[in-house]
Each structure stands twice: as structure tokens, then as C-alpha cells.
Amino acid sequence: MEAIHQAILDEAPGEELGRVPLPATMRAAVVRKSEVDLFDGVASQDKDPRRSLHVDEVPIPPLGPNEVLIAPMASALNYNTVWTSIFEPLPTFGFLERMGRTGELGARHDLDHHIVGSDAAGVVVRTGPGVTRWRPGDRVTVHCNYVDLEGPEGHEDSMLDPGQKIWGFExxxxxxxxxxxxxxNQLMPMPTHLSWEEAASLGLVMATSYRMLVGENAARMKQGDVVLVWGATGGIGGFATQFVLNGGGVPVCVVSSPEKAALLRSIGVEHVIDRKAEGYRFTAGDGSPDYGEMRRFGARIRELVGRDPDIVFEHPGRTTFGASVFVCKRGGTVVTCASTTGYLHEYDNRYLWMHLKRILGSHFANYHEAWLANDLVDRGMIHPILSKTYPLERAAEGAYEMHHNLHAGKIGILVGAPEEGLGVRDADKRARHAERIAAYRTLEA
Incomplete structure (x- = not known):
């Protein structure tokens, strides 16, 4: 691996990189099948990814048709790595076992360890039979829609394919x-003005936000739409805020600290609600919905922008969903994914059906949506939201921070890159956007 990484850092020609021998084993952050019972009887908030996410030496992946072997120079954490590492809502080895039953190629995935991670920026080192677009030496980012498209259902939208999976999770x-x-078909060109870790922080949450707000398959935001964005400095919310601003919408951003509010104002957001400072809790002490609090929250939104939200960008789930349905305008849309605070949502259906509101489920993005979002970054219209990085050996610490919401934006992981700041090819373009690229670093712990 040292020779491969050095060839990449030296920007060796693709032919030369393709001749560097592959190692038999490699470092990888994994969960172990033998530990799926590690947290039995432990409350969810007390399950510690630092106990279950290990960096082991494991065999390198086998390569099949239409597949590519990449050397990730950097990766980034997503909440699915937290779920995997605390074995919730169920151990991901069930996904791998089901893949194993699909045939010889699927059986490669059914191992006693699960290599996690759904974001990457790196370099192609080998291509399998049938790959014609990509070659060794190509610098790429990766989106996580893993799909064969053997059936007809996904050919209009690959996210509808019955075999669709999330790479590095399922x-x-x-x-x-x-x-x-x-x-x-997961590969995209790496934006030329970004470092490895910045480019690696884009894929999953950016494409998810794009589909939810911009693409043809979900809320389809228009110019002038008021969009309520929960967790507006987190991974998915941070990109949602940018897409609203870039698309002529009016974001109303909910955050949890004055520092996060200040960051949003620095990038052009006018309307920010600090939920902790203003004390919003949408559930009463007995667990019932607190409609008084929801009315207070709705009044605060109207105070800021003079109207109810056309779209609510919903991803926290259980703790916010009832309020999202309540404050959304008559005829408006709640678009939802993730549910990081819980999957079981409670809301008053009267406020949905009598006010003709819609709830739209959205899951990641198809290749075209991911490609268009990536292109906006390369054109300098959308920017990374990386707040900090860890080396691969400390990936579990980042997962712990994410589990306890101790982070903002994206947490990057250096894999092949020995330090931050490497990989930039277009310094002039970077200089034009340097302030926005660095914005989230103000929140680095």
C-alpha cells in the first residue's frame, strides 16, 4: 500500500499506477460479526462506537465485472456508520448475508467483518471486465448508490430498483x-479545486439533499419557496441550506448554538432559530405532543419570514416530525429522510389531511442527481462543509462524536492521504472560493 499511496501522491501516470502490485491485505475500519451482541441491554445513547469500530488488517476486496478498485485518499463519516457500529436498528451482517444468497458475486460480501464507509475521494487503481469509462489514475469521488439495474423497475429512477443498496452500509x-x-456507475470526477478530505465529504449527504430539494423526484423547490431546515449546520442540513440559497429559496434554519447561527449568517442566511436558546420542546412531560410549543414555533417562523414554510426539510425524525407537519403551510410539503432521533414518528393527521399537506419520503439519489450535485461543486456554486478530520485509526472517535451530536458539518477521515490539504489541482479556482470552503472550520472543536 505504501507504494500505491506514494505513486498517487507523486501523480504517477495511470499506466505506472496500474503496474504497482496489489497487497494481499490492507487496513480497514470494520465491525466484527462476533461482536453483534456487544451492546445487549445497553441504552442506545450509551452504545459507544469506540468499542465496536476497529481498524483491522483484512484481505483486499476481490474485483468482478463492471467494478473498480479505488484507493481512497480520504473518506467521511455518515450516520449510517454510527448505526452500523452500534448494531442498530439491526446488525448490518443481515444485509451481507442476504447478498451472499444472491450468487457468487454477492457471496464475496458475506464475511465475518464489515468494512464500513459510504463516502470517498481517491484514485482508480484497477478496473474489472466491462469497465470502459474509467482507468487507473483517474481521480474520483464516489456516490453510494449501489445498484445493478437488472430489473425494469429502476431504469426510470435507479433508487426504485428492488436491488438498490447503500454502499458501505448494506x-x-x-x-x-x-x-x-x-x-x-458510482464514480464521478473529483472537483479540481478541493483537497482529498474536502472532496470526500460531499457524496452521501449532498446528493441526498439535492434529491430532496432540487431534483425531479421529491419536493422540487421553486424560487421564493420558504424552506424550514432542521439541523442546518449538520451534514445533510448544511448542504440543504446551500441548495436553498443557491436555488433562490428562503431558508429558515434551525440550529443549537450561537456559533452555528453565526456561521449560517456568515454564508448569507438571514433567518436562524437557535432551538436551545429559545427553549423549544415539542413533547410534554407525559410524552404527549405539546401543541402550544408548536404554535409558538410556527409564530416564530412567521415573525421571521411572514409566512409558513412551503417545504420542511425533515431529517431528525421522532423529536421534530410532529412539529414539521404542524408548521408546514396549507398545501405544503414535508420531505423526509434519515430519522436520526428515531424512526417512529407521531403527528396529528388532521393538520395533514385537512390542510392538504404532503409527506414525501426520499432516499439518497440516483446517479444523475449525484452527478449534477457534484458538478455544482466543481463549478464553485456549492461548497464542502467539512469541519474536522481524523486519521483512519481514530475513525471511531469521529463516530462517537456523531452519535452524540458533538460535531457540525462533516467529519473527514484521512485514509491514504498523510495529511490535510493535499490533492488540489486548480489553485486559482480554490482561491476564488477559499472563504466558503473554510467556513465550517470555524466550528472545529
Whole structure:
């Protein structure tokens, strides 16, 4: 691996990189099948990814048709790595076992360890049979829609394919490893003005936000739409805020500290609600919905922008969903994914059906949506929201911070890159956007 990483850092020609021998084993951040009972009887908030997410030496991924072996120079954490590492809502080895039953290629994924990670920026080192677009030496970012498209259902929208999976969560051989196996249709050109860790922080949450707000398959935001964004400095909320601003919408951003509010104002957000400072709690002491609090929250939104939200960008789930339905305007849309505070949502259906509101479920993005979002970054219209990085050996610390909401933006993981700041090719373009690229660093702990 040292020779491969050095060739990449030296920007060796692709032919030369393709001749560097592959190692038999590599470093990888994994959960172990033998530990799925590790947290039995432990409350969810007390499950510690630092106990279950290990950096082990494991065999390199085998390569099949239409697949590519990449060397991730950097990766980034998503909440699915937290779920995997605390074995909730169920151990991900069930996903790998189901893949194993699909045939010889699927059986490669059914191992006693699960290599996690669903974001990467790196370099192609090998291509399998049938790959024609990509070659060794290509610098790429990776989106996490893992799909074969053998059936007809997904050919209009690949997210509807019955075999669609999230790479590094529902598949093995994810990005927190020296070598990772992806499908050729997961690759996109790396933006030329970003470092490895900045480019790695884009894929999952950015494309998810794009589909929810901008693409043809979910809320389809228009110019002038008021969009309520929960967790507006987190990974998915941070990109949502940018898409609203970039698309002519009016974001109303909910955050949890004055520092996060200040960051949003520095990038052009006018309307920010600090939920902790203003004391919003939408559930009463007995667990019932607190409609008085929801009315107070709705009044605060109207005080800021003079109207109810056209769209509510909903991803916390259980703790906010009832309020999201309540404050959304008559005829408006609640678009939802993730549910990081819980999957079981409670809301008053009268406020949905009598006011003709819609709830739209949205899950990641298809290749075209991910490609268009990535292109906006390369054109300098959307920017990374990276707040800090860890080396691969400390990935579990980052997962712990994410589990306890001790972070903002994205947490990057250096894999092949020995330090931050490497990989930039277009210094002039970077200089034009340097302030926005660095914005989230103000929140680095």
C-alpha cells in the first residue's frame, strides 16, 4: 500500500499506477460479526462506537465485472456508520448475508467483518471486465448508490430498483479502507479545486439533499419557496441550506448554538432559530405532543419570514416530525429522510389531511442527481462543509462524536492521504472560493 499511496501522491501516470502490485491485505475500519451482541441491554445513547469500530488488517476486496478498485485518499463519516457500529436498528451482517444468497458475486460480501464507509475521494487503481469509462489514475469521488439495474423497475429512477443498496452500509468493502471496491456507475470526477478530505465529504449527504430539494423526484423547490431546515449546520442540513440559497429559496434554519447561527449568517442566511436558546420542546412531560410549543414555533417562523414554510426539510425524525407537519403551510410539503432521533414518528393527521399537506419520503439519489450535485461543486456554486478530520485509526472517535451530536458539518477521515490539504489541482479556482470552503472550520472543536 505504501507504494500505491506514494505513486498517487507523486501523480504517477495511470499506466505506472496500474503496474504497482496489489497487497494481499490492507487496513480497514470494520465491525466484527462476533461482536453483534456487544451492546445487549445497553441504552442506545450509551452504545459507544469506540468499542465496536476497529481498524483491522483484512484481505483486499476481490474485483468482478463492471467494478473498480479505488484507493481512497480520504473518506467521511455518515450516520449510517454510527448505526452500523452500534448494531442498530439491526446488525448490518443481515444485509451481507442476504447478498451472499444472491450468487457468487454477492457471496464475496458475506464475511465475518464489515468494512464500513459510504463516502470517498481517491484514485482508480484497477478496473474489472466491462469497465470502459474509467482507468487507473483517474481521480474520483464516489456516490453510494449501489445498484445493478437488472430489473425494469429502476431504469426510470435507479433508487426504485428492488436491488438498490447503500454502499458501505448494506454492502461490504466500503470507503474506510486502503482499498475499496465500487461499481463503475458510482464514480464521478473529483472537483479540481478541493483537497482529498474536502472532496470526500460531499457524496452521501449532498446528493441526498439535492434529491430532496432540487431534483425531479421529491419536493422540487421553486424560487421564493420558504424552506424550514432542521439541523442546518449538520451534514445533510448544511448542504440543504446551500441548495436553498443557491436555488433562490428562503431558508429558515434551525440550529443549537450561537456559533452555528453565526456561521449560517456568515454564508448569507438571514433567518436562524437557535432551538436551545429559545427553549423549544415539542413533547410534554407525559410524552404527549405539546401543541402550544408548536404554535409558538410556527409564530416564530412567521415573525421571521411572514409566512409558513412551503417545504420542511425533515431529517431528525421522532423529536421534530410532529412539529414539521404542524408548521408546514396549507398545501405544503414535508420531505423526509434519515430519522436520526428515531424512526417512529407521531403527528396529528388532521393538520395533514385537512390542510392538504404532503409527506414525501426520499432516499439518497440516483446517479444523475449525484452527478449534477457534484458538478455544482466543481463549478464553485456549492461548497464542502467539512469541519474536522481524523486519521483512519481514530475513525471511531469521529463516530462517537456523531452519535452524540458533538460535531457540525462533516467529519473527514484521512485514509491514504498523510495529511490535510493535499490533492488540489486548480489553485486559482480554490482561491476564488477559499472563504466558503473554510467556513465550517470555524466550528472545529
Amino acid at each position: 454492502t461490504n468493502f466500503g470507503s474506510l479502507a486502503d482499498l475499496s471496491m465500487v461499481k463503475a
